[in-house]
Amino acid sequence: NAGVTQTPKFRVLKTGQSMTLLCAQDMNHEYMYWYRQDPGMGLRLIHYSVGEGTTAKGEVPDGYNVSRLKKQNFLLGLESAAPSQTSVYFCASRELAKNIQYFGAGTRLSVL
Amino acid sequence: EDKVVQSPLSLVVHEGDTVTLNCSYEVTNFRSLLWYKQEKKAPTFLFMLTSSGIEKKSGRLSSILDKKELFSILNITATQTGDSAVYLCAVGVDSNYQLIWGAGTKLIIKP
Numbered sequence: 001n002a003g004v005t006q007t008p009k010f011r012v013l014k015t016g017q018s019m020t021l022l023c024a025q026d027m028n029h030e031y032m033y034w035y036r037q038d039p040g041m042g043l044r045l046i047h048y049s050v051g052e053g054t055t056a057k058g059e060v061p062d063g064y065n066v067s068r069l070k071k072q073n074f075l076l077g078l079e080s081a082a083p084s085q086t087s088v089y090f091c092a093s094r095e096l097a098k099n100i101q102y103f104g105a106g107t108r109l110s111v112l
Numbered sequence: 113e114d115k116v117v118q119s120p121l122s123l124v125v126h127e128g129d130t131v132t133l134n135c136s137y138e139v140t141n142f143r144s145l146l147w148y149k150q151e152k153k154a155p156t157f158l159f160m161l162t163s164s165g166i167e168k169k170s171g172r173l174s175s176i177l178d179k180k181e182l183f184s185i186l187n188i189t190a191t192q193t194g195d196s197a198v199y200l201c202a203v204g205v206d207s208n209y210q211l212i213w214g215a216g217t218k219l220i221i222k223p
Contacts, residue, residue, distance in 0.1 A: 004154075031209055033210075040215065041215065042200070042213045042214060042215040042216055043155075043200070043213045044213075045210055048209060048210065050209055056209075058210065090154060090155075098160075099143065099144045099146060099160065099204035099211065100146065100157055100160055101146075101157075101211060102157065103154035103155050103156070104154060105153050105154050106153060106154055
């Protein structure tokens with residue numbers, strides 16, 4: 001039972017490059033989330049989705065785009081990476097009826 | 113504005129000690145409070161509390177919620193070095209798909 005899987009695990013980008021982070025869940029969860037975590041700042045919500053084909057902005061959406069074309073996948077895109085986007089990115093999912101979110105292992109991104 | 117505050121921000125104790133971590137909240141339409149443990153990777157779920165005064169317990173960890181005073185505590189007894197982690201508290205509210213996260217308490221257990 002894989003749960004929530006994130007790829008890649010590590011990535012180094014140069015300023016201005018683009019990339020896509022992939023999140024896949026096999027629990028048939030309706031809701032999916034993308035967070036970033038920086039030292040001393042806890043988890044901050046970037047974007048989330050309440051179902052296939054829907055997305056919404058979280059607390060810190062600027063510089064990121066998302067898509068949820070299939071229920072099991074939630075993609076996070078950086079169109080033009082900036083050093084301020086150096087962070088650890090976590091994806092999470094939850095079922096409709098419960099507040100419990102289940103997390104992937106994270107992607108550590110460095111933007112030089 | 114909804115907020116969740118955890119204290120202390122960091123704590124260093126010796127193996128075998130008992131620790132109490134605090135989480136206070138100010139939110140509208142409270143639904144649930146969740147505790148997570150985060151080692152060097154993903155946060156993992158520990159407890160979800162929805163009712164006051166009912167203790168949730170798992171081994172040496174326990175947690176309780178006080179909805180009148182708007183806080184929760186997480187207790188860890190007979191601590192072990194494997195308990196070293198960041199403990200995160202989050203609150204869910206009605207009509208909102210998001211969780212409101214605290215900044216976490218970094219717990220270090222010295223052998």
